[in-house]
Amino acid sequence: MTTAPVLHRLPAAAAANPDLLSLIGRTPLARVRTELPFPHPGFWAKLECLGAGGMKSRAALSMLCGARRRGELRPGATVVESTSGTLGIGLAFAGQALGHPVVLVGDIELEPSMRQLLRSYGAQLELVDRPAPEGGWQAARITRLRDVLSAIPDAYWPDQYNNPDNAAGYASMAAELREQLDHLDVLVCSVGTGGHSAGLVGPLRRRWPRLKVIGVDSVGSAIFGQPARPRLMRGLGSSIHPRNVAHHVFDEVHWVGPAEAVDACRRLARTSFVSGGWSTGAVALVSAWAARVEAGAVVATVFPDGPHRYLGTVYDDDFCHAHGLDRAPLATRPLELAHPQAAEAVGWARCRHVTDPSTPTRIPTGARTPGGSA
Structure with missing residues (x-):
């Protein structure tokens, strides 16, 4: 993975700005x-x-508000998430609106302009420097994310990939x-x-x-x-x-x-x-x-x-x-x-044959050959 330290610094407290929600x-x-x-x-x-914040600000607010209602995200606690950039913007927006510091785990393929933008919005970035053998960059980011979570008291992981509040x-x-x-x-x-x-x-x-x-x-x-x-x-x-x-x-x-x-x-x-x-x-x-x-x-x-x-x-x-x-x-x-x-x-x-790859299915006879163009 990477030999970089888990965190360069602990995230600072953030003041809420609810006027952003409109x-x-x-x-x-x-x-x-x-x-x-x-x-x-x-x-x-x-x-x-x-x-504001693009499409994923909707999901970011939903995930953080849901976690607050359930008591999973404490007032002022840090939010930690893996991102290729877009959800990071949404979380930076939601963190400012609700008063939560945000730490984003990305990778070195994240565009320099996006890194600058996320930091300008107050998010702290942690970057992994190589993909995992299985699962690529996403798996590498999640491994690093778990280390970051363990280093920050009361940190919350929205888990955008599996959180129903995303949808x-x-x-x-x-x-x-x-x-x-x-x-x-x-x-x-x-x-x-x-x-x-x-x-x-x-x-x-x-x-x-x-x-x-x-x-x-x-x-x-x-x-x-x-x-x-x-x-x-x-x-x-x-x-x-x-x-x-x-x-x-x-x-x-x-x-x-x-x-x-x-x-x-x-x-x-x-x-x-x-x-x-x-x-x-x-x-x-x-x-x-x-x-x-x-x-x-x-x-x-x-x-x-x-x-x-x-x-x-x-x-x-x-x-x-x-x-x-x-x-x-x-x-x-x-x-x-x-x-x-x-x-x-x-x-x-x-x-036109859509399946869930995590559920074993039988491949139809003859389906190994591509059909014509449409």
Whole structure:
């Protein structure tokens, strides 16, 4: 793992600022018609970048408030969590609003700009310097997190991957979508911890029972049964199996690669002005595809955050060139997989057979051979 000390310093006490709570939610919907990469009828995007702390401030507040109600999080106690960045912003916001110091366990692949931003918001960072042999960076961060927890009296770990309050935090977003849309046929959700998809689908299907739900994962992610591989994309995907992922709610899953996500992000920025990072590019690509193939369907998705965190990656020509993203052939439609284990997804792949990889299942006969493209 790492030989760095568990903590450079104990976190300082924090004063609560409850006035911040009024800044959460009520984010607008944008109609997106950017060619991604082909013309399409358009889809709706919930712009969480225009809410304080981005999308995950909803989950962060829900987890901390739930823990306070149950007596698991004492007044003024330190919150310790693993993050690739996005939830860290949300926790920094929630910590300021509720009066809790925040220690975030990240890794050395966390962008320098995100490190600066998190520290500017008052969070203390602890970084691991190498991935674990099993479970990659996430497993390494959790190991370090447990050491940090043991070093801080009364520290609380929200455990975003398995905490049901994560999903519960998106009830407000579901209510906003019900008010903003007259009808919804297809919901497209990026999947990392599984929180916002699990939190949205129940309330939205009670309103629109025939709602189709498409999950969007990263190539190299193990969430839906693909082999875990090193991933360039952050904010979606996982090398572990979060219990918050409600596999049964998805009608299909798409895996999207970094070159395709970058292309979508840059197209959005040039022509729709609203854009974001890896998750935004991936869900935009799949939403545009769904709007094309589902004739007349109302399609909606969530853009989790804005582009600012990604100026040194997604929007940086040198970064993209160094990783071969400017030379990679771009998939313009998904390759159809009969089963998540039929083939390793690269570029862009789709599967309509969704399973929970933590539950043993029999692979259908013939499912080892990829089907045609759709």
